[in-house]
Structures are given as structure tokens and as C-alpha cells.
Amino acid sequence: MRPVLTLILLVSAAAPAAQPSDEADDQLARSLDRRDLPFSAFFHYARIVQAGPGHAFWPKAVEGAVDTAGRLGDDVLLPNLLGKFPREAFVGLPKETLARIDSTLALFAFRAGRIEDAARFAANVPSDSPAWPESQYVAGLARQRADPAKAVQAFQEVAAMPRAGRDLNELALLALGRTLFGLHRYAEASAAYQKIPRFSRHWDEALFEGAYADLRNGDPGGALGKLHSLHSPHLRDEFVPESLNLAAIVFHQRCLYPYVRQAVAAFDRDYLPMREQMKQVLALRLPVEEHWRMLAASDSRLPSAVKHHLEKNERVAGFRALLLALDRESARIRSDATLGAAAGDLLEAIARQKELTEQLAGKFVQGRLADMERLIGVLEGDKELIAFETTKGEKEMLETRADVTAQLAAQRLQRPAMPQSGHEYWPFDGEYWPDEIGYYRYTLKDACGRGKDE
Numbered sequence: 001m002r003p004v005l006t007l008i009l010l011v012s013a014a015a016p017a018a019q020p021s022d023e024a025d026d027q028l029a030r031s032l033d034r035r036d037l038p039f040s041a042f043f044h045y046a047r048i049v050q051a052g053p054g055h056a057f058w059p060k061a062v063e064g065a066v067d068t069a070g071r072l073g074d075d076v077l078l079p080n081l082l083g084k085f086p087r088e089a090f091v092g093l094p095k096e097t098l099a100r101i102d103s104t105l106a107l108f109a110f111r112a113g114r115i116e117d118a119a120r121f122a123a124n125v126p127s128d129s130p131a132w133p134e135s136q137y138v139a140g141l142a143r144q145r146a147d148p149a150k151a152v153q154a155f156q157e158v159a160a161m162p163r164a165g166r167d168l169n170e171l172a173l174l175a176l177g178r179t180l181f182g183l184h185r186y187a188e189a190s191a192a193y194q195k196i197p198r199f200s201r202h203w204d205e206a207l208f209e210g211a212y213a214d215l216r217n218g219d220p221g222g223a224l225g226k227l228h229s230l231h232s233p234h235l236r237d238e239f240v241p242e243s244l245n246l247a248a249i250v251f252h253q254r255c256l257y258p259y260v261r262q263a264v265a266a267f268d269r270d271y272l273p274m275r276e277q278m279k280q281v282l283a284l285r286l287p288v289e290e291h292w293r294m295l296a297a298s299d300s301r302l303p304s305a306v307k308h309h310l311e312k313n314e315r316v317a318g319f320r321a322l323l324l325a326l327d328r329e330s331a332r333i334r335s336d337a338t339l340g341a342a343a344g345d346l347l348e349a350i351a352r353q354k355e356l357t358e359q360l361a362g363k364f365v366q367g368r369l370a371d372m373e374r375l376i377g378v379l380e381g382d383k384e385l386i387a388f389e390t391t392k393g394e395k396e397m398l399e400t401r402a403d404v405t406a407q408l409a410a411q412r413l414q415r416p417a418m419p420q421s422g423h424e425y426w427p428f429d430g431e432y433w434p435d436e437i438g439y440y441r442y443t444l445k446d447a448c449g450r451g452k453d454e
Helices: 001-014 022-034 040-050 058-072 079-080 093-109 116-121 133-144 146-157 166-182 186-194 203-216 220-230 240-251 257-283 288-293 304-312 314-334 342-400 404-408
Strands: none
Touching: 001 146, 022 040, 022 058, 040 058, 040 079, 040 314, 058 079, 058 186, 058 288, 058 314, 093 116, 093 133, 116 133, 133 166, 146 166, 146 314, 166 186, 166 203, 186 203, 203 220, 203 240, 203 342, 220 240, 240 257, 257 304, 257 342, 288 342, 304 314, 304 342, 314 342
8 A cells, every 4th residue: 555655755756846835735736626637636635735734734635635536436545645644633624524534544444454443433424424324334344243233233224325325235235144144144144135136246246145144044945046046147257166166065965966066067167267267377477567457358368257256346446447537637638738838747647646556456456366266276175075075975875775766756846935926936947037037946855865855
């Protein structure tokens, strides 16, 4: 995170030796702000803020920096700028400015692992502030381990809050499901995941995690139904390697070994090549910004499912939004002849910020790629254990001469429970329809000889 501040200081140091007066500095920032050049205005507000509270225009500069950072969609520049000052320095600023500062610093502290600081900053945001939904979400994240009951309450409030926005509503529902799962309230966790809209940004996560909650709640048919949706052609670009291992485990619990082998084969076919491709990319030790450029639509160095998974990440979306805003501002400066010689300095500052942002974004993507490659490696080890246990189970069946076909034929498949109204029952015939995805359920027989009938 430090390079962002380093950039601002480096560019500031490149300014002419004859520094403008405090008032002129403030007027320049406000002039750029009025021209709808938010980064350039932020850059000059930041110079005043860095000077400290002793600067005559410091409070107004903080207000301007908060406002322009919000218009940029920034969550990196502003917290780095403000994070070096104690909160007491901001007391006396307008209520909404202070609320946005607290919300920004809460998220920044949480990402840095300073959980207590995150909770403290979030608690300062008043409920009537537009920043309150995000601060409540961060407060819930900070409480997940120490006080999960309060975290549940916070996530429920954010999930039900229209002004939070769709993305934050979905994130709150995901966090609610995870918190309830950690409390072993599996039915409630599954219900939370089901509230996430179909085909939305986070629906793939909701399907997988909801399947796990169903399984722990004693509903393997519901779990397999969610995994069936997740593996449909309509969601083929999702990165969900854990889902195949989970499906294999469910089938293994009922000694349905041919289905176990199908899931294992699908994992090998779909994810081992992805792992190899990511390993090769990481082994090249490219400059960090190259990892960001790999997300371009025309770049084929990463598997499409990996790129899709990364593009949905909130941090990646934030980096992309900031870079697009910088591009728009560059175009605006080039088309404004009234800026004269100042245009060159403004464009240089934007170019440096773009370079640094791409480096930060590339480093983040590089770390996520390493995590994804490592995850597949761990799951491959689990898969080998499942395959071994499957071979062992098949051997035991042969040795005991169990008549599996007759045993399965003797079991009845029970039709899944249906809601009272608004639904119809259709057996799956191999054809996927968009309006059916998300509503599948499996009915299972048991080949283990325990007499269980589901």
C-alpha cells in the first residue's frame, strides 16, 4: 500500500521550487475539481492534506479529497492518505465527511488485519449516513469470530437494506450464510444462500456454499441439486473446483462408485490443466503489472474460468474502475485547450498513477493466482484419497459378492417435497433450461447395504 503515498510525494517533489501560497494551492485544487477532473483535484488536495492540520486550508482539503476519491470509486488512495493521521485530527469536519472517513478507514483496517481498529472505525458511522451500510458490513466481518451473534444481526440488516445496493446486499447474504454455517445453523445458512439472486455476481459461491450447508443439514439431495446447477452449461465459466470433490464425497457416502468416478474424472479434465497453466504463468516471474494485463479479453495466458473468477473480485473491480476513471480524465484533459501548459503536468501525474495502480493490481492478481493454484493442489490430494477409498469400496463389494443391482432395484425413489404453490415437478431429461437452473433436487439410493432410503 505504501507506493501510493510514495507516488504522491514524488510528484509533489517535482513541483517548482517556488511553492504557491496556501490559498493558491487550495484554489488550484478547487479549480480542477470544478473542471470535473477528480484525480487531478485529489492529487492537489492531497498535497495540502500531507502538509498536516497546520495548513490553513487543511479541513477543506480533507473534504475535497474525500469527495473526489468517492467520485473516482477509490478505496486505496484515500485510506493511505488519511491513515497516517489520528482520528482526532478529523473531529470538527462535517458529519458526512467524517462518516465517510470512518467507513473508509474501517475497510482499510480490516483488509490490513487490524480487526479491532476496523470495528472501532465502523462503530463511529451514524445510521443515517449513506456510508452506514458499508460500515455495518465491515462491522459484521470484524465481529464474525469474537461475537458471531452480532455479526449475524449486522449482516441481516445490510442484506435487507435497499440503499445498500445490490452488490453489498449479496455480499452481506454470503457473509450471513458463512456466519450461520460456522454456528452450525445449517438450515438458516442454506436459506440465506438461497436469497442471493439467480445468475447474479455471487450466485456460484452461493450455490456451492449452500450445497455444503444442505449436506450438513442432512439434505444430500438438495446439495447435489445445487451442484448440478453449478455444473450446468449456463455456468460453465465459473471456477468451482471444490464442487466436484463435494459431489464425489456425497456419492461415496452412498457407495455409488460410478458417480464418484465421474466427478473425479471431471475434476481431472477441467481443473488439472488450469493448475498447470497457472503454474507456468507464475513460474515466469513476470513483472507484477503483467498479471493485471492478463485479464484483458484478448489475452489468452490464463484459462477463461480463472479470468472470470478474478474479474468478479471486488478488489479487481475497484482497480479496474479507478483505471477507467484515469483514462477518462486523461481524455478530458487532452480535449481541454484552456489548460495550456498545465495539461502536461496533469497528464504526467495520471500516467504515473496508472502505472502504480497497474502494479498494485498486478500484485493482487498474482497473489490470487497463487491461491487458486494452491487450492487445486490441495483438492487434488483430497481427490486421490477419494479415489483410493472408492477402489477399496469396490474391492469390498466384489469380495462380499454383494448384488448391488438388486439392492438398488429394491429401493424406491421418493419424489422430492414440493412447495404448496407456485412450483411444478419436472423430471430432468438431460436438457437444461435457464428457468429451471437453481431448482434441481436429486433423489438418491444407497448401495452401501445399510437400508437407508432417500
